[in-house]
Amino acid sequence: MSHTFTPSEISTLSPTLLWQWFDKICAIPHPSYHEDQLANFIVDWAKSQSLFAERDEVGNVLIRKSATKGMENHQKVVLQAHLDMVPQANEGVDHDFEKDPIQPYIDGEWVTAKETTLGADNGIGLASCLAILESNDIAHPDLEVLLTMTEETGMFGAVGLRPNWLEGNILINTDTEDNGEIYVGCAGGEDANFNIPVQYEQNNFDSAMQISIKGLRGGHSGCDIHTTRGNAIKLMARFLAALKQQAEFQIAHIQGGSIRNAIPREAMTNIVFSAKDYEKITAFTTQFEAMLQQELAMAEPELVFLMENIEPNAQVFDRHTTQIVINALTILPNGIIRNSDVVEGVVETSLSVGVLETENNQVSAIILTRSLIEEGKKEVQGKLNALAELIGANVEFSGDYPGWNPDPHSKITPITKQVYDKLLGYESKIKVIHAGLECGLLKKVYPNMDTVSIGPTIRNAHSPDERVHIPAVEIYWNLLIELLKNIPTK
Missing domain, CATH: 3.30.70.360 (Alpha-Beta Plaits)
Incomplete structure (x- = not known):
């Protein structure tokens, strides 16, 4: 881990661990096709924490963390995010996405970036997975964190995912972009x-x-x-x-x-x-x-x-x-x-x-x-x-x-809704998104995986106006923590 980080103002936000990880992610260039630097940094970090970490043939990262005390008898969970971001800069802005860091800053209730895409899609989800791995006070069952390559330009990581690699039977995808919404299906493309x-x-x-x-x-x-x-x-x-x-x-x-x-x-x-x-x-x-x-x-x-x-x-x-x-x-x-x-x-x-x-x-x-x-x-x-x-x-x-068809027999969907409703104080919405989530492809390799997708409010993804809502990130984080506590037993 050769990177020396100078934290930006976003590292002071709450939840601290998540925002500190997102700050590091912004500092390491990771546009589509150029995620190796970030992937290797994460693998090195995981190994330094004595966690199992390896990459498959197409570069996807898998990290495993054992259950916390009292959670050993609950089903194993896969937390999933993608490593790459869409590189877009405003006209006339000299930004080399393969070399230059993203410059995030706080704008009222939002975090955005100076003249470029922010990479909150899916950097916030990625940061939340890594924050869970680093934490020592969050209850969770046996965990697998799957970080996929080159999602934004063809989902090549999900397409080439190694079979018989994942052991979990519940998948929580972190690539949704609306607070209060639970995605259970998506478009194919x-x-x-x-x-x-x-x-x-x-x-x-x-x-x-x-x-x-x-x-x-x-x-x-x-x-x-x-x-x-x-x-x-x-x-x-x-x-x-x-x-x-x-x-x-x-x-x-x-x-x-x-x-x-x-x-x-x-x-x-x-x-x-x-x-x-x-x-x-x-x-x-x-x-x-x-x-x-x-x-x-x-x-x-x-x-x-x-x-x-x-x-x-x-x-x-x-x-x-x-x-x-x-x-x-x-x-x-x-x-x-x-x-x-x-x-x-x-x-x-x-x-x-x-x-x-x-x-x-x-x-x-x-x-x-x-x-x-x-x-x-x-x-x-x-x-x-x-x-x-x-x-x-x-x-x-x-x-x-392929698209991802809603599963009427899902066990994790009603649990997610129950936890979310309690957290929000109003009813969350179960939805299907007209965008490509990796869930359809992941289920093609692991058809029996019970899958749900959640995430915080992100606006104008894939454009230099991209921004993520700070209060929504905290709600998403609390949802993730509560969800991990409520995973069904084996």
């Missing part, structure tokens, strides 16, 4: 790469401009998909389709978003056009910006268009490709496909166009589909395949992961 071939030609125009849409709120592409927040890629397509009615232009480059499971906050395109249309294009862009600012005044108060004159590209999309790209992005499905009939107020099927790239002679839209039912994913597959066939594009599907 699948990635789609929608690739539009690009034919280039010599540029014959004498002017060029870079037009950017910025300042959008973004957010979680599952939990926030039902909101009216703008998708920068879809707004750019809408703008270009409208601009095409005003002036002739061709696209030289287009891109947007940065991560597949976040609603894109920014998009940019380079266009070439005739100098005689310069005033018309700038005036229309300003007019379109004002229209969108009025339309999205509540959802996107910071929306802005930026225009910058640039040198014209030598090669640009030909006219046909320009039209195909604009049309395809305009009609590419995005958002809610269907709400659930079974669970009121929950999205059943959705998709989010998260990233747009121009490279290798194609424009690629990276899409994340989510559904509570397998048929929902197939419906979206059909829509994307049909669109691809119409325009001569191709679509590749990958990373399919």
Whole structure:
């Protein structure tokens, strides 16, 4: 354990052990695909405490701690969190997520980070697991703490989890983001790469401009998909389709978003056009910006268009490709496909166009589909395949992961609700979430594991506005402690 920590102000918060661990987690870079430094630190720490600790073939961490006195006859429990965080920074912020620590600070009743994602998703859950391991005054049965790799970009840790490794038969996942809610099911998901071939030609125009849409709120592409927040890629397509009615232009480059499971906050395109249309294009862009600012005044108060004159590209999309790209992005499905009939107020099927790239002679839209039912994913597959066939594009599907279906025979769910209701002084809610929790994949490897998911209130996960509610963290911590005391006997 070579790290020297300078505690930040959050280490003074209560519960102390949890916040001190979260402070350490923030100090060690751990974006998706780069969690080894944090994982190794945790394993070294666990071994220094004489706890069993090892990593499996894909890097997941397992730590075991024996039951406290009097709890030996209770069922073994698995506490589970993921090690990685979503790396997102505000525009213009120079933050290297592979090297630079997250800088958390207290903002009223919330903890947030300076100009970046905070990593409360799932760092608070991770910190709570480690705090339980470090504690010497919390009653608990035999414990296993499972910390998984690369959850945010494909759940690869859960996909590759070693069979016959875990011994517990009750799983408490810590990745829920609402105080007072108990999750007993979640959506499955699948990635789609929608690739539009690009034919280039010599540029014959004498002017060029870079037009950017910025300042959008973004957010979680599952939990926030039902909101009216703008998708920068879809707004750019809408703008270009409208601009095409005003002036002739061709696209030289287009891109947007940065991560597949976040609603894109920014998009940019380079266009070439005739100098005689310069005033018309700038005036229309300003007019379109004002229209969108009025339309999205509540959802996107910071929306802005930026225009910058640039040198014209030598090669640009030909006219046909320009039209195909604009049309395809305009009609590419995005958002809610269907709400659930079974669970009121929950999205059943959705998709989010998260990233747009121009490279290798194609424009690629990276899409994340989510559904509570397998048929929902197939419906979206059909829509994307049909669109691809119409325009001569191709679509590749990958990373399919199962949903987590509620278990009507669960023993841990009613116990969790009883403990939570008493703690809150009002009724907690049993819910299904339209996001990918690892529970479905974990149950695929360990089908008999009785599973529940809890966590504190986190807002704007996957965006630089991410924050976690301090009072909710204390409630979550007390729930976890009481739950461990109330685990059924063997």
